[in-house]
Structures are given as C-alpha cells and as structure tokens.
Amino acid sequence: MATRVRPSSKRCAVIGGSGFLGRHLVEKLLDRGYSVSVFDIRQSYELPGVTFHQGDLCDNQALLSAMKDVSLVFHCASPAPASDDRKLFERVNIQGTHTLIEACLEAGVQKLVLTSSASVVFEGKDVKNGREDLPYAKKPIDYYTETKIEQEKLVLEACDKEKGFLTVAIRPHGIFGPRDPQLVPILVDAARRGKMKFIIGDGTNLVDFTFVENVVHGHILAAERLRPDSPICGKSYHITNDEPVRFWDFMSEVLVGLGYAAPRYHLPYTLVYGLALLLWLLALILRPLVSFKPTFTPMRVALAGTHHYYSCDRAKRDLGYKPVVSLKDGIERTVQSYPHLRQGA
Numbered sequence: 001m002a003t004r005v006r007p008s009s010k011r012c013a014v015i016g017g018s019g020f021l022g023r024h025l026v027e028k029l030l031d032r033g034y035s036v037s038v039f040d041i042r043q044s045y046e047l048p049g050v051t052f053h054q055g056d057l058c059d060n061q062a063l064l065s066a067m068k069d070v071s072l073v074f075h076c077a078s079p080a081p082a083s084d085d086r087k088l089f090e091r092v093n094i095q096g097t098h099t100l101i102e103a104c105l106e107a108g109v110q111k112l113v114l115t116s117s118a119s120v121v122f123e124g125k126d127v128k129n130g131r132e133d134l135p136y137a138k139k140p141i142d143y144y145t146e147t148k149i150e151q152e153k154l155v156l157e158a159c160d161k162e163k164g165f166l167t168v169a170i171r172p173h174g175i176f177g178p179r180d181p182q183l184v185p186i187l188v189d190a191a192r193r194g195k196m197k198f199i200i201g202d203g204t205n206l207v208d209f210t211f212v213e214n215v216v217h218g219h220i221l222a223a224e225r226l227r228p229d230s231p232i233c234g235k236s237y238h239i240t241n242d243e244p245v246r247f248w249d250f251m252s253e254v255l256v257g258l259g260y261a262a263p264r265y266h267l268p269y270t271l272v273y274g275l276a277l278l279l280w281l282l283a284l285i286l287r288p289l290v291s292f293k294p295t296f297t298p299m300r301v302a303l304a305g306t307h308h309y310y311s312c313d314r315a316k317r318d319l320g321y322k323p324v325v326s327l328k329d330g331i332e333r334t335v336q337s338y339p340h341l342r343q344g345a
C-alpha cells in the first residue's frame with residue numbers, strides 16, 4: 001500500500017524569494033532551521049539549504065514542483081509598484097495568486113502566508129492609526145493597490161479548516177532596509193537629479209516605515225501560530241515599526257545619513273498632486289510614442305503628503321508581535337548598507 005509522506009513542518013517555500021523581503025525571509029527561516037524552496041521568475045543569489053525553482057507564478061506545473069513535500073508557503077511575489085502596468089499586475093497578483101492557491105491545495109500545503117500591504121485601505125486621504133477593519137479602498141490610487149486588494153481577498157477567502165488549508169495575510173507598510181531596491185535608490189536618484197529640495201505640504205504628516213527584519217518577524221510569528229484552533233485563520237495583520245514618524249523627517253534622516261542635503265522649501269500639496277496627475281496622464285497618452293517615467297507619481301505624492309500610519313494592536317494581541325529593531329537602528333543599518341549610494345561615491 002502506498003503511504004503518503006506527510007510534508008515536514010520545517011520545509012517551506014518562499015514565492016518571490018529572490019526579492020528584497022523574500023531574501024530576508026529566507027535567511028531568517030534558514031537560521032530557524034527550516035529548509036527552503038525559493039520560487040521566483042529570477043534567481044538573484046545562492047545559499048546552502050535553499051533550492052531554487054525558476055518559474056512564473058501563473059505556471060501551475062512549475063509551482064507544483066517547487067511545493068513538493070512543503071507544508072508552509074509564503075507568498076511575497078509581486079511586480080514592483082513603479083511598473084504601473086495594469087495587465088502585468090492583474091496577471092501576477094490576481095491570476096498568479098489564484099494559480100498558487102490551486103497548486104497549494106493540489107500539493108497538500110497546509111498553510112499559506114500572504115504578504116499583502118497596509119495600502120489596501122489607502123485612497124490618498126489621511127489614515128491615522130488605521131485598524132484592519134477599515135474597508136478596502138473603494139477608489140484604489142493605482143493598479144498595484146487595486147490588485148493587492150483582490151489578491152488579499154482571494155487568499156483570505158481560501159482559508160478552509162475542513163480542507164486543512166489555513167491562510168493569513170500580513171500587511172506591512174513602507175518596508176526599508178539593506179538591499180531594498182525601491183525606497184532608498186529612488187530617493188537618492190531624485191536627490192542626485194536635484195529633485196529633493198522640496199517638502200510636499202507642511203511636512204508634519206506621520207507615516208509608518210517598517211524595518212525589513214520586523215516584517216520578517218511578523219511573517220514567521222503568523223506562520224508558526226497558524227493552527228486550526230487559532231484566531232488568526234483568514235485574517236489580516238498590520239505589521240509596522242509601531243513608531244509613526246514624520247514622512248519628511250524620515251526622508252531627511254536617510255538623505256543626510258548618505259551625505260545629501262535635507263529638503264527645505266515647502267510646496268502646496270494640491271498643486272504638486274495636480275501636476276503629478278497631469279504628468280501621469282501625459283505619460284499614458286504618449287506611451288505609444290515616447291516612454292518616460294515621472295519621479296513624482298500621484299501615488300508617491302499622496303504618500304509623501306498625507307498621514308498613513310496603522311495600528312498593530314491586533315498583531316500584538318494575536319501574534320505576540322513586537323518590533324525587534326527600532327526605527328533609529330533600522331535607519332542606521334540601512335544607511336550603512338548603501339556605501340555606493342553616498343554623495344560623491
């Protein structure tokens with residue numbers, strides 16, 4: 001009689017494991033004694049204890065081979081928000097997530113932890129100490145947010161204790177840290193082009209920025225607490241540094257740490273937002289003829305000029321979450337990790 005091998009609880013797969021968050025997660029999982037299968041469209045590193053599977057999230061067969069004997073799957077693959085490509089976001093975040101859920105069920109995976117985003121409730125207006133029960137954005141500000149909402153719904157609705165398939169969504173906000181391809185590189189690029197002289201709005205808006213190791217910690221707590229009798233099944237959890245900071249103070253600290261001047265002159269928020277919208281429309285209309293990517297997109301301007309910080313009380317209560325690295329230490333370690341982006345380097 002054929003016996004079905006029960007997947008080891010210490011064998012997991014990280015979808016999107018070649019990316020910024022994914023790689024930090026893989027490293028921590030290895031430290032904690034897990035063996036890891038990485039599934040990604042690209043391979044960006046090699047590590048002992050990690051098996052790489054190169055493939056597209058929409059390819060069921062490729063996914064199945066990465067999930068052999070795996071009981072726990074982390075899903076942190078997504079196109080970068082800056083790509084602004086509707087079809088790509090729909091294909092990867094919606095169709096790809098649907099394919100992944102089907103593959104998990106077929107492969108007998110027991111737990112799926114999704115990296116969602118706190119931005120699923122953000123519509124470009126202030127969010128102060130937002131909790132997980134805020135409604136999803138009715139008018140999402142970009143395709144990234146629109147498809148992250150659909151992705152989170154798919155994953156949470158798939159949670160089925162009868163089938164032995166448990167899901168949970170982690171909603172981080174403004175992840176930063178060593179090897180981040182987005183926040184610091186975009187900021188430094190803008191500074192080098194002389195575009196970081198201005199503060200959008202009055203500069204007092206509070207925002208969450210979350211050091212990557214805290215995000216990883218939240219994911220692992222969720223995975224290890226995800227059991228049929230736990231209150232976390234089918235729920236979402238904000239994971240932040242729990243230290244809201246003025247957006248422009250954070251940007252200034254990173255810029256000054258890297259040897260650039262801090263922004264000083266104020267511009268009215270509505271004027272900059274209007275201009276960003278106009279530029280975005282122009283880029284859309286001209287796309288068949290010329291391609292240009294404005295630095296100040298409507299989403300970035302909205303993020304730079306409004307309050308958006310979130311309560312992580314639910315994560316503290318249900319996951320026992322507490323940030324492991326303070327904002328100050330996180331910024332220090334991040335600045336030290338980018339010697340090549342320093343002024344004059």
Ligand SMILES: NC(=O)C1=CN([C@@H]2O[C@H](COP(=O)(O)OP(=O)(O)OC[C@H]3O[C@@H](n4cnc5c(N)ncnc54)[C@H](O)[C@@H]3O)[C@@H](O)[C@H]2O)C=CC1
Nearest residue numbers: 016018019020021040041056057076077078117172174175
């Ligand atoms: N960076 C941030 O501030 C925040 C990120 N998130 C979420 O965290 C997750 C990870 O983001 P990051 O590490 O920052 O991005 P990243 O771009 O560094 O990593 C994403 C990974 O997904 C892979 N990927 C993309 N399309 C794929 C496909 N079709 N098939 C297989 N792999 C594919 C990429 O190759 C990449 O390695 C994403 O789901 C993102 O939405 C959520 C909140 C904030």
Ligand SMILES: CC(C)CCC[C@@H](C)[C@H]1CC[C@H]2C3=C(CC[C@]12C)[C@@]1(C)CCC(=O)C[C@@H]1CC3
Nearest residue numbers: 081117119174182183186187190295300303304
């Ligand atoms: C040009 C400047 C006004 C801003 C430079 C920094 C920005 C690139 C970043 C500041 C806040 C960041 C952020 C994200 C991406 C990078 C920033 C816009 C996300 C959109 C990444 C994906 C998410 O899920 C939400 C993030 C919110 C904060």
